Amino acid sequence: MPRVSEEHRAARRQQIVEAARRCFLREGFHRTSMQDVIAEAGLSVGAVYRYFPSKTDLINAIAEQAIGGAGRVLTELTRQDPPVPLLAVLDRVLAYVETQLADDGALRIAIQVWGEAQRDPALAAFVAETYAGFREHFTGLVRRAQRSGDLPADADPEATGAALFGLVPGWFIQRLLTGVPDRATYLTGVAALLRATPRPV
Template sequence: MPKVDDSHFAARRRQILDAAAACFAREGFHRTSMQDIVRASGISAGLIYRYFTGKDDMIAAIVAEWHERRTTMLGDDPAAGYLDVLRRVGAPGTRPELQLAVQVWAETVRDPDVRAMSRANVERPVAAVAPLLAGRTEDPEALARVFVAIYQGLVLQTLWDDGLDHEAFVRAAGLLLAPFAPPGNPGGGAEQQ
């Protein structure tokens, strides 16, 4: 059998993950069958199993990518990056991604592996941001977790309320963040509004 080059492998994997993510966002993890993913991807079941061992493997890959993107968005200026992450929640076309996020959060209650991945993906940004808040608050880790909760709450409110004013939400979050932003960056990037 000819060896598949890395770019072809990556493209096929992406095609499968995109199809699986769309199915999971629409139907949830448990109501989505492998046959649903086969249909959505246009790839045979046999070929899918060459890339993934099953749905749980796809879920793990999706969760890892999802959190990696958010971590990357924080960039060199976590305060401004955080506000950019909040802005992205309200961007057009993000609804399926937000639905998938809620599916992942719900799955953490049932699946210890997904819970461990999700917890690790909260712990990393908390560990990265808490030192930046040191000296500005009594409990920097707790404050970092508050900002994670603000993000999670915005995701839920966005799915529940089509009329939510995301810019107003981001401005308010910027005001909350301002006292903790590094000197010389008042508002943690909130002035970019």
Template structure:
């Protein structure tokens, strides 16, 4: 029997996880059954269980992917932001998050993850770790802007979480009110913190 490549396994796992995400967005975490995922993915139970032993494992994988997506977007915005003001970097972050939401319903999943983290300690811990990492990334940018004389605010480690708190408000508004409701957010952060 021919060996299955790692790429094939990764693709299968991603396809199943995408199907689970669609089910979760449509029905919520707790109203989605494994049968829903089998049907949505077009896979047998055995094929799905090979990659995810339970629905809870899919929830954690979906949450982890969402957190990693947001963290990746922030890191890319911060890395590209060297020498730029806080407003343009935050605007780039919001634009990228909105684009990911259009593709994968990132904001809707974020709301479900936040809710689920109130009852799932492991997920809450993962969320806290992600927020701490994103705050640290943003603090690096704040420090850089302070050293350049562009920002006279307080300690970077205290300012960064305040700036990061814009993101949950953006995600909440995007999930509940849609893309048109947040279309002005990037320009607003540019105006608040010009380059």
């Protein structure tokens, strides 16, 4: 019996992931069963479970594809010399996020995952690890900005990185729920905040 090629396995795996994505977008994560995914993929039970033993494994695979793209953007930004100004960093990250905002984009599933993570410990651990990794990327970018003089040397890198990272979901949640603001408008607002002079409380 001929061995199945790596290309065939990758294609079959992607076929299942795309079927799960359609099911999750149509019915929601909680209401979609593995049987629904199997029917959508048009494969046997064994074929699907061979690649994905659970619904959590499927959602992880979908998230990892989107995360991989964001990770590549952040890695590229951390390697650029001279360092990219922080507002331009945010612009580049939001430009990638914008590609995931469509009706079939990963961010609509991400919102469902956040809710499901409140009751599923394995999914909660995956989400926590994923977002901690993103936050570390932003902390590193903040440190580079300090070395280049784009940010005061006495700024707390971890606190500033966390705040910078928080601007990303802050934007796409507004876009998903209300359709606005567009990326340029949001960045204009962030730039204004960065120029604001702090006053004593």
